[in-house]
Amino acid sequence: MKFLLTLLFCLCFGLSASPSHAGTQAREYTATVFPVWILLQEIAGNVPGVNVDLLLPAGSGCPHDYAMTPSDRRRLARADVLVMNGLGLEGFLGHAAKRSSLLKPGASVVIAAHDLSGLLSSNGTCGGHSHSGHAPEPCSANPHIFASPSMMAQMARSIAAQLAELDPEHAPLYKTKGQDAAKRLERLAAECRSAGEKLKSRAVIAQHNIFDYLARDMGLNMEAHIQADGHEPSARSMLDLVRLIRAKSVAAVITEPQYPARAGRTLAAETGIPCITLDPAANGPSNLASPLEWYENIMRGNIRTLEQALGTR
Numbered sequence: 001m002k003f004l005l006t007l008l009f010c011l012c013f014g015l016s017a018s019p020s021h022a023g024t025q026a027r028e029y030t031a032t033v034f035p036v037w038i039l040l041q042e043i044a045g046n047v048p049g050v051n052v053d054l055l056l057p058a059g060s061g062c063p064h065d066y067a068m069t070p071s072d073r074r075r076l077a078r079a080d081v082l083v084m085n086g087l088g089l090e091g092f093l094g095h096a097a098k099r100s101s102l103l104k105p106g107a108s109v110v111i112a113a114h115d116l117s118g119l120l121s122s123n124g125t126c127g128g129h130s131h132s133g134h135a136p137e138p139c140s141a142n143p144h145i146f147a148s149p150s151m152m153a154q155m156a157r158s159i160a161a162q163l164a165e166l167d168p169e170h171a172p173l174y175k176t177k178g179q180d181a182a183k184r185l186e187r188l189a190a191e192c193r194s195a196g197e198k199l200k201s202r203a204v205i206a207q208h209n210i211f212d213y214l215a216r217d218m219g220l221n222m223e224a225h226i227q228a229d230g231h232e233p234s235a236r237s238m239l240d241l242v243r244l245i246r247a248k249s250v251a252a253v254i255t256e257p258q259y260p261a262r263a264g265r266t267l268a269a270e271t272g273i274p275c276i277t278l279d280p281a282a283n284g285p286s287n288l289a290s291p292l293e294w295y296e297n298i299m300r301g302n303i304r305t306l307e308q309a310l311g312t313r
Helices: 002-022 034-044 070-078 096-102 149-166 168-197 209-218 235-247 262-271 291-310
Strands: 027-031 050-054 081-084 108-111 203-206 221-225 252-255 275-277
Touching: 027 034, 027 070, 034 050, 034 081, 034 149, 034 168, 034 291, 070 096, 081 149, 108 149, 149 168, 149 209, 168 209, 168 291, 203 209, 203 235, 209 221, 209 291, 221 235, 235 262, 252 262, 252 291, 262 275, 275 291
Parallel strands: 027 050, 027 081, 081 108, 203 221, 203 252, 252 275
Antiparallel strands: none
């Protein structure tokens, strides 16, 4: 009888203890857009008890005009930590109060652009750092920091530091993985600088300001953007761009795979310069085994394309 009572006690104790362990769910770390997901996957992908997810579809491109679907809203509502670019790229989330209403109670937000130096506006340099995910007034920062390996390196460190604060138990792992990712990206940035120093021509124009940071990395002169406020140029604007190309000895027109290249090709044909396509890594495959390696390969492909179009010395 005593044996049976002991057995029953053990069984009851075991059953009561098991659910609390089995019921522990992985924390959902959700990146808003594909480039942020690349870094989040590298930094938190193998952290125990963490599941990394992507909010917008991997192939959706730069999300300036994106509208969330009901599926997106459900995924967002499951996030324990939302990791976002934070420089206005996620306009689809609305203002901070609306964003909070879409998240579940207690969810945290990590801003990849937090404390970044060297932010650019659409027309020049933003002074200082970004401390709240937005550039200091009156500058409105160019949000396309992901198209620059040097800025991506800063983002990797920023994301890792913020995740370490949110999850002190795994802080050393976040910091180590963030540092490793940043070092790889800094080596890639050094490749960009080295390649840029050897280019014969440096003057270029692009569809819009998505390549401004990469141009700075490589020492290129970004003379103009074809689109104005996201709109295709008028006939008069096209004539002005032709004059600028000739006056500034622009050596190439840069387009991107996410948008139609008709205007860029027309300008190139009119002026006799090449129209090239660079990939800003704004979107990509959803089944990448090594997202950061994919990013490195994309950027090295961009370097080769620029070398072919602008010549080397």
